[in-house]
Amino acid sequence: MNRIRLLPDHVANQIAAGEVVERPASVVKELVENAIDAQARRITIELDAGGRSLIRVTDDGVGMHRDDALMCLERHATSKIQEASDLTSIQSMGFRGEALPSIASVSRFTLTTRERDSESPEATRIQVQGGKLMQVEAAASPPGTTIEVRQLFYNLPARRKFLKTKETEKSHISQYLRLAALAHPEVGFKLIQDQRTLWHLNPIKCDGSPDSRMQALEERMQQIEKNTWQRLAVQFKDTIQTKVHQESGDHFEEENIAIWGYIGAPGVGRSTRSDQWLFINRRPVENKALNFALREAYHTALMKGMHPVCCLFIELSPAFVDINVHPAKKEVRFHNEYAVKQCVIRAIKRTLTQYAMAHQERDQPLDPSPDGLEDRLTL
Secondary structure, three states, X not given: OOOOOOOOHHHHHHHHHHHHOOOHHHHHXXXXXXHHHOOOOEEEEEEXXXXXXXXXXXXXXXXXXXXXXXXXXXXXXXXXXXXXXXXXXXXXXXXXXXXXXXXXXOOEEEEEEEOOOOOOOEEEEEEEEOOEEEEEEEEEOXXXXXXXXXXXXXXXXXXXXXXXXXXXXXHHHHHHHHHHHHXXXXXXXXXXXXOEEEEEEOOOOOOXXXXXXXXXXXHHHHHHOOOOOOEEEEEEEXXXXXXXXXXXXXXXXXXXXXXXXXXXXXXXXXXXXXXXXXEEOXXXXXXXXXXXXXXXXXXXXXXXXXXXXXXXXXXXXXXXEEOOOOOOOOEOEEOOHHHHHHHHHHHHHHHHHHXXXXXXXXXXXOOOOHHHHHHHHOO
């Protein structure tokens, strides 16, 4: 008898869920990213018990017809990419095709969707329990998609008992939604916890121009920030070179990079890095090299033991950054990490220098010597 066998699909999905679905915040992240990719203009997130009992995400995006709705619950089914080469030009938030089947395998899952441009008023509702398809039926629904996730990890008691308290899980969800709202000010977000509205952020008009997006980001930060901090605007452009290895030989490719957003003024810091919001192509990421670049750029402009605060967006070709490191898509790798880090340092130093010079001009005559410039940076 053969000892090696293929796992059933529902078992494979539960294994995949171990990486994709860590906690309720992971579910919210995947569903909100799908809504953004579906061109939603408004997204409503409803929670009960910090997402342990209920997560419902409703959007007014393009929606799906019946066949696509069924296909999206299959592993590695996606509309975002079609072949391996597409991984070097990813513009969407999601692309792996793992999230929905993974979530459906560890919850009581209901998907209701209707195409935005369809002439038919009929929507499709699909119910799945623990990865098993239970029912497919016609339903009444406005255009867009609603996904309801109940009793997360109900069929995996060992995973469920490791969930934290309601307040802790709610905090993780709020932190992610804060980042999503900052990255997409043109999208409206509404957060309802235990039938009480906590957030209601209206969409902000943005035409995509540098000035418009800076203004939209500033307005969105004012909407969600309780404790405001003195902000300095960053707008920086440069080029980076990356060595490309090919059978015909190595060569260098040059690519544009743009860095924009807001950083804290000299002296504005936090005891942790929790207020360092970093985005690569509008995707919130974690990267130690970028954290180090922030600290190095501020140098003596912060007290010892304090960390800079920022909301920085880095834009470069998807071919120069690898987001396919982990299913959660939080970590990224740059093809030329050193060059990206140096660009971040130069962008911040230039902004701090301009601030210091303007501050110095108001208070006293400028000292044109190198020592004078260093003094201005330490203000």
